[in-house]
Amino acid sequence: MQVARTNVVQTTRSSLRTFGRVVDLALRSVRGTVSDVTTRRFQWREMLDQAWYLITVTALPAVLMAVPFGVVVSVQVGNLIHQIGADSLIGAAGGLGVIQQGAPIATGLLLGGAGASAIAADLGARTIRDEIAALEVMGIDPVHRLVIPRMVAMLLVAPLLNILVIFVGVVSGYAVAIGAQNVTPGSYWATFGSFAVLTDVWVSLSKAVLFGFIVVIVACQRGLEAGGGPRGVADGVNAAVVLSVAAVIVVNLVITQVVTMFLPIRVA
Known part of the structure; x- marks a missing residue:
């Protein structure tokens, strides 16, 4: 019992210290x-390079992930709505599901998987090769040189990726609705336009930006604190992916509750 209590206390303290370092890195960034x-000391070239790299590793997976999101939402919600005889509402339900939940979650998972792993691996490799220590010896702050350009690149790519997921998800849901569920195109878009308001899009984009910020800060912190050779880099990458994805899910739950409380669904 004493050993278990000691392990719990040590783990809790370590987690709080790690959380404190993440918050400190976020504020410094x-x-x-x-x-x-x-x-006028911002690393624009580094930021653009990182943004292009993030786009190349997430654009195609975003499309591939958005199609199942749109189809699943349309099929599951469509079957339920069909049983109560409200087939015309499939457009509203499917569109809102993709915009409010599917797109930001897919964006967060993609950035947490592909983006976080790439950033943590890059900074972790630099750390174990003592490149970070060399920058500090030369008087160059690694946060300004490496973290900030990646953070801005992530904040730039996240809403673009979210828009791509929304477009592909809505189109795929529309195709299923009119092809397999016998919904007329006019009624689909009419209900979609009646229930989906511009506020839903802004909330979705805001979620994507916040998720991107969380992912990049966690990935950078794990990468800069990597140690112990290649095994340490692998552990840092694994921790970055797991922590960022878990944080995205928890934060999305909190935001959803707050948005539902203050911005309930209404007919436009």
Whole structure:
């Protein structure tokens, strides 16, 4: 019993210290971004390179993930709505499901999988090769040189990826609705336009940006603290993916509850 209590206490303390370092890195990155932009020291080339890399590794998986999201939502919701004789509402239910939940979650999972692993592996490899220590010896802050460009790139790519998932998901759901569920195109888009308002899109984009910020901060923190050779880099990458995905799911639950409380679904 004493051993178990000791392990729980040590694990809790370690988790709180790690959370504190993540918050500190997030605050330093935000403040550093403002100062770098205002003093014209921002690493624009590095940011664009990282943004292009994130697009190349997430664009195709986003399309492949958006199609099942749209189809599953349309089929499951459509079957339920068909039983109560409200087939015309499939467009509203499917569209809102993709916009409010499917798109931001898919964006967060993609960024947490492909994006977090790439960033954590890159910074972890630099750390174990003592490149980070060399930057600090030369008086270069790794946060300004490496973390901030990746953070801005992630914040730029996240809403674009979210828009792509929304478009593909809605189109795939529409195709299933009119092809397999005998819904007329006019009624689908009419109900979609009646229930899906612009606020839903803004909330979805805001979720994607927040998820991207969480993912990049966790990945950078895990990468910069990697140690113990290649095994340490692998552990850092694994931790970055697991923690970022778990954080995205928890934060999405909280945001959904808050949005439902203050912005309930209404007819436009």
